Amino acid sequence: MTTKQKKGFEDSYVVEGKMALPYTYFAGSVGSKFITTVRDEKKIMGVRCPTCNLVYLPPRQVCDKDFTDIRDNWVDVGNxxxxxxxxxxxxDDKHMPRKAPFVLALIKMEGADTPFMHILEECKFEDVKIGMNVEAVFAKETTNTILDIDHFKPVAERASIQERNAGRKKWVADNENAVHGKQKGGKPDMSKPVIIAAALTGAATMRNQNPSVPYTPAEFATEAYKCWKAGAAMVHVHAREDNGMPTHDHERIRATYNAIKDKCPELIVNLSSAVGMGKTAEQRISQIIAVKPDMASLNTNTMNFSIVDRKTGKIFIEYVFENTFTMLQEFGKAMEENGVKPEIECYDMGGLDNTLLIAKQGFFSEPMNFNFVWGVAGGQAFRSDAFIAMMNAIPANANFTTCGVGTDQFPCIMQSCILGGHMRVGLEDNIKMPNGALAKGSYEQVEVAVNIADSLGRAVATTDEARAIMGLRKK
Amino acid sequence: MDRAAIIGVGMTKIEKSKVRETFADMAWEAVNKALADAGMSIDDIDNVVTTSSDFWDGRTISCMAVGDASGAADKNTSCVEGDGTYGAFYGYTRALSGSYKTTLVTGHSKGSQCISSLITNASFDPICERGLGMDMITACAMQANAYMNRTGLRPEDMAMVSVKNHGNALKNPMAQLPMNITVSDVIKSEMIADPLHKLDCSPVSDGCCAVIIAHESVATKFKQKPVWIRGLSLCTDSFFFGDRDLARSNALVEAAKNAYKMAGIKDPKKEIDIVELYDAFTYQELLWLEEMGLADYGKAAKLLEAGEFNINGPLPVNPSGGLLSGHPVIAAGLYRIAEVVMQLRGDAGEHQVKKAKTGIAHGVNGLCGQSHCVWILDKER
Incomplete structure (x- = not known):
């Protein structure tokens, strides 16, 4: 210790001291795993509360909101x-990890709900903005501390779909010279932009399978908006009650439809005319007539529509999905009369043939829009050759898109994109990503679809282009 | 429920550095002033609550260090670690327990003797946060940013708080930083951590404050007119910043709501006459006012600009000059209580507000207002 006296205060001794008290901090089992995972696997892990579903970062033992023990529910929150x-x-100060000036930030990791602190580098101060995307840069040498993440840096931004589309020539229909793929010797027409649709929920995907499934109108709007930002031109919607049950209640369906339209007015909304298990024909079609969406699904054959264990073949839920010829006719007419374009759902070739038969009555407006659905237990599984047979069976000027249940999802949309067709993804069909991880939302699968389009050099359709291609009414 | 009142207050002048005074010297001054104010002798005090923090005191078990100067010898003495309002809260609950009649509460600190940023840095999580250099200023800079981002608040709006409070301090002889400044002076002052300029931040200060809380059975037995505690509540938010909405303060909303309820206040905007709140940074005065329901969310700056919170306005806020004009950590909240007490009694001297029956004193514990303590004081029982 040293002593000193300030000038003018010679009567007052000041003793220079220090409170330097050694201490060992136990990181706890949670903190230990967090730090060692960053160090050894270069992975940032949080914990999810099973009660409220919040993913905490930094991870901890107990949920702050509901006092639940959450210590073992590790989730990778991404980098x-x-x-x-x-x-x-x-x-500058002794406790600062960098020389001033530098940026400290709260960063909400993709898979976390609570932001955590870190240093932000490799960007100009004036470019730092709330909402900017950043990624972790891991330290080359470990210090066994939080600084094993050395810092975060801005993610090189990929231009948004909307920006990319604004920079290219708009696609316009050229009906005079349009040639169907079949007439070009099987050579697909890749010049048409590809329409990406996102089926946000379906009737059976529940939050215990994937917490991102929207139930409330506001959640639907948020999910739809994310999908639109990611590149979707259309969303397919089965409205839900707050508890997740599919509903035929007109008010709830209208509220859901309006919430999506309020959030992203240009997005095409396609409502289900299946609604959910056990709904009557009247319940299924009256809501379409009441809400009059841009588009609605039209189912084409009575079929098994069951839940069967894919590994063991054990039947969990037995259900017959009724779509008689009369229903096909009446639903189709009702949609056309109300300006709602049918999306014709074909679960196998039989359904497609049913449609072509009824279509002879002449009430379907052109172009017809088919969706080839794969992998329903009761329908057919995805096979490349079956796809081509279906494609070859539709009328020359008809459009086709496709969707697949579970692991059929990504192969079938890829084939469709190669063949000049369109793509549907979403949590209704599949809750996972190609690598088997839970999708953070339908939007993440839309991003995969965009990557497929990019790989094949096909433009992603704007909502205007999608309306023109499918022959929908103006928004 | 029993009632309690504050029957005496005493404070030292807040200064940048009280070189010639120890903690005990400061406490001696504040306690004797409070006793004189109440018309009591130390023998009339039956228990003592001191407020301190080991690291700010530079010693461990700091709670026992100012007992002598607080007249605590042979008395029931206890200590609260944190802001003075929390020590006083404990003092109040002691009064209500029925076991104590007169509680002396003190709070002291000498910021001049320590490096506050190192102390506040050490309050962060040792595993995940401390090594990143977080401290009170960087934390509050982030909160200011969050609040600005949410409400569209501009740096000029925050600067008006500094102008008002340093201006008020010109009339308060106890204030450390009386200043006649302009918005442009604040904006031009050194940037400490964006968006906080030097004049958006409270200074480093030394000071001590003492208040005497009496159970209703003895509240009128001494010379001083009691100021009644009508409502009192505290509430704490999550520790980790990411768990909180930094642009809001749910803890303060809760604390204020409960304090109003206890006081029977239905419309705080109409019923509160004066506020002394914890403006450690300029933006905090606005945010705290809004969360206490004294202004609509995001609208306090407009009211400030219109003069509503001026010393002669309809709702004077920090007529003493607030923390911006002197921030002795730990003692700061007790100063707020003492200031409101003097205002309600009409003893505030040159910075006395015109009409004041009911007032709010507000204290904060933790970073970015993790915890809030709200006092509703009234000159009438």
Whole structure:
């Protein structure tokens, strides 16, 4: 210790001291795993509360909101996230990890709900914004501390679909010279932009399978908006009650439809005319007539529509999905009369043939839009050759898109894209990503579809182009 | 429910550095002032609550260090770690317990003797946060950013708080930083951590404050007119910043709601006459006012600009100059209580507000207002 006296205060001794108290901090089992995973696997892990579904970062033992023990529910939160808050530190001090000036930020990782703190580098201060995307840069040498993530840096931004589309020539229908793929010697027409649709929920995907399934109108709007931002031109919707049950209640369906339209007015909304198990024909079609969406699904054959264990063949739920010729006719007419374009759902070739038979009555407006559905227990599984047979069976000027249940999803949309068709993804059909991880939302699968289109050099359709291609009414 | 009142207050001048005074010297001054204010002798005090923090005191078990100067010898003494309003809260609950009649509460600190940023840095999680250099200023800079981002608040709006409070301090002889400044002076002052300029931040200060809380059975037995505690509540938010909405303060909303309920206040905008709140940074005065329901969310700056919170306005806020004009950590909340007490008694001297029957004193514990303590004081029982 040293003593000193300030000038003018010679009567007052000041003793220079220090409170330096050694201490060992146990990181806890949770903190230990967090730090060692960052160090050894270069992976950032949070914990999910099974009660409220919040993913906490930094991870901890107990949920702050509902007092649940959450210590073992580890989830990978990814290595990138969004800045929710920041400051530029302009002063130097002993406890600072960097020389001033530098940026400290709160960063919400993609898979986490609570942001955590870190240093942000490799960007100009004036470019730091709340909402910017950043990714972790791991330290080359470990210090066994939080600084094993050395810092975060901005993610090189890929231009949004909307920006990319604004920079290219708009696709316009050329009906005079249009040639169907079949007439070009089987050579697909790749010049048409590909329409990406996202089926947000279906009737059977529940939140215990994937927590991102929307139930409320506001959640539908948020999910739809994310999908639109990611590149979807259309969403397919089965409205739900707050508890997740599919509903035929007109008010709830209208509220859901309006919430989506309010959030993204240009997005095409396609409502289900199946609604959910056990609904009557009247319940199924009256809501379509009441709400008059841009488009609605039209189912084409009575079939088994069951839940069967894919590994063991054990039947969990037995259900017959009734779609008689009369229903096909009446639903189809009702849609056309109300300006709602039918999306014709074909679960196998039989359904397609049913449609072609009824279509002879002449009430279907052109172009007809088919959706080849794969992998329903009761329908057919995805096979490449079956796909081509279906494609070859539709009328020359008809459009086709496709969707597949579970692992059929990505192969079938890829084939469709190659063949000049369109693509549908979404949590209704599949809750996972190609790598088997849970999708963070339908939008993440839309991103996969966009990547497929990019790989094949096909433009992703804007909502206007999608309306023109499918012959929908103007928005 | 029994009632309690504050029957005496005493404070030292808040200064940048009280070189010639120890903690005990400061406490001696504040306690004797409070006793004189109440018309009591130390023998009339039956228990003592001190408020301190080991690291700010630079010693461990700091709670026992100012007992002598607080007249705690042979008395029931206890200590609260945190802001003075929390020590006073404990003092109040002691009064209500029925076991104590007169509680002396003190709070002291000498910021001049320590490096506050190192202390606040050490309050962060040792595993995940401390090594990143977080401290009170960087944390509050982030909160200011969040609040600005949410409400569209501009740096100029925050600067108006600094102008008002330093201006108010010109009339308060106890304030450390009386200043006649302009919005442009604030904006031009050194940037500490974006968006906080130097004049958006409270200074480092030394000071001590003492208040005497009496059970209703003895509240009128001494010379001083009691100021009644009508409502009192505290509430704490999550520790980790990411768990909170930094642009809001749910803890303060809750604390204020409960304090109003206890006081029977239905419309705080109409029924509160004066506020002394914890403006450690300019933006906090606005955010805290809004979360206490004294302004609509995101609208306090407009009211401030219109003069509503001026010393002669309809709702004077920090007529003493607030923390921006002197921030002795730990003692700061007790100063708020003492200031409101003097205002309600009409003893505030040159910074006395015109009409004041009911007032709010507000204290904060933890970073970015993790915990809030709200006092509703009234000159009438």
């Amino acid at each position: 990138s996230g969004t800045v929710t808050n920041f400051t530029v530190v302009r002063y």
